[in-house]
Amino acid sequence: xxxxxxxxxxxxxxxxxxxxxxxxxxxxxxxxxxxxxxxxxxxxxxxxxxxxxxxxxxxxxxxxxxxxxxxxxxxxxxxxxxxxxxxxxxxxxxxxxxxxxxxxxxxxxxxxxxxxxxxxxxxxxxxxxxxxxxxxxxxxxxxxxxxxxxxxxxxxxxx
Numbered sequence: 793x794x795x796x797x798x799x800x801x802x803x804x805x806x807x808x809x810x811x812x813x814x815x816x817x818x819x820x821x822x823x824x825x826x827x828x829x830x831x832x833x834x835x836x837x838x839x840x841x842x843x844x845x846x847x848x849x850x851x852x853x854x855x856x857x858x859x860x861x862x863x864x865x866x867x868x869x870x871x872x873x874x875x876x877x878x879x880x881x882x883x884x885x886x887x888x889x890x891x892x893x894x895x896x897x898x899x900x901x902x903x904x905x906x907x908x909x910x911x912x913x914x915x916x917x918x919x920x921x922x923x924x925x926x927x928x929x930x931x932x933x934x935x936x937x938x939x940x941x942x943x944x945x946x947x948x949x950x951x
Contacts (some may be wrong), residue, residue: 794837794865798810798862798863799860799861799862799863800818800827800855800857800860800863805854805855805857806827806857806861806863806949808852808853808854808855808924810845810863811829811844811845811850811852811855812849812850812852813845813921814845814846814847814850815843815845815846815865816843816844816846816865816872816875817843817863817864817865817866817951818841818842818843818844818863818864818865818866818867818871818872818875819838819840819841819842819844819861819862819863820840820841820862820863820864821840822840822862823840823859823860823861824840824859824860824910825840825857825858825859825860825861825862825911826838826839826840826857826858826859826861827839827844827855827856827857827858827861828855828856828857828858828918828922828925828926829844829849829852829854829855829884830852830853830855830922830925831852831853832851832853832857833925834925834926834928835922835925835926836882836886836926836929837882837886837906837926838882839878839882839909840878841874841875841891842848842875842878842879842882842942843866843872843875843878843879844863844938846944848879855924856896856918856919857912858909858910858914858915858918858924859910865890870906885905886902887925887933888924889898889901889902889905889927890902890927890928895927895928895929895930895933896933896936896937898927898928899924899933899934899936899937900937901927902923902926902927903915903923903927903934903937906918906923909932910943914940916938920934920935920938
């Protein structure tokens, strides 16, 4: 059984010290929210069930919650293994989405993926710089994408 540690959202931020402490945490598999973990030159999306903290997040310099996120201590070895596997799954998904040579297409893929999970209104609240870090593009590319959608009056997940 997992013991709830902390709930984070746009009003209650996760202290960086929590991630950088080396303690293994897990985004609760029961929550619907996610986190964007920004490092110096890139960002990762981490969703429900995924491991965070430990040695692989000591260089995170910003945590952006998407929706309400509950963090738990994974107590059982099998739970820890599942959390590591889920983190790898999210990394692989992100790598697949940004494998496109076109920067605009990479931004579209990341934006569309997040819109399917959380809806366009919530994703629109994510700063362009963070989306750019996720998509491995410049922030101006994300802004161009938003402008393109606005001109077409189109949602990114229907184009």
